[in-house]
Amino acid sequence: MQNPLIHKGIITQSGEICKDKINLIAGAITLPFAEMVWVTTNGDMETINRLTEVLVSMNTPADRGKLFKIIQMLYGLMGLQFSDEAAYIPTHKAALEYFIFSFIYDFGEIIKDYVAEERGASA
Numbered sequence: 001m002q003n004p005l006i007h008k009g010i011i012t013q014s015g016e017i018c019k020d021k022i023n024l025i026a027g028a029i030t031l032p033f034a035e036m037v038w039v040t041t042n043g044d045m046e047t048i049n050r051l052t053e054v055l056v057s058m059n060t061p062a063d064r065g066k067l068f069k070i071i072q073m074l075y076g077l078m079g080l081q082f083s084d085e086a087a088y089i090p091t092h093k094a095a096l097e098y099f100i101f102s103f104i105y106d107f108g109e110i111i112k113d114y115v116a117e118e119r120g121a122s123a
Contacts, residue, residue, distance in 0.1 A: 010095055017095045026084050026102035029075070034110035036078040043118060048111055055104050064096050071103065081100045 022033045041047045058067040
């Protein structure tokens with residue numbers, strides 16, 4: 001049976017990660033996640049900053065697997081369907097590291113956009 005990460009194009013036959021594919025998967029997961037965080041917190045930056053701090057502080061080799069599970073759990077709590085493509089990412093250390101990096105970066109960028117939109121609307 002073929003490795004699901006290879007089958008889904010997340011890693012190559014040689015075991016190298018496909019950054020473009022991981023970026024696509026992370027982006028597809030992050031956008032609805034960030035939107036739900038924004039909506040459920042009513043744009044409360046104190047809460048969003050605390051969540052961001054948890055994401056960033058857990059982005060360590062020892063905690064990345066746990067962080068992935070927390071993201072999955074939060075996704076479910078918000079009523080979102082987690083990606084089947086992403087489910088196997090924690091089985092590959094480099095893929096997981098790049099996925100978490102992409103997720104946190106995308107989350108920050110999306111929240112910045114929401115803040116900018118809010119400031120533009122209130123001006």
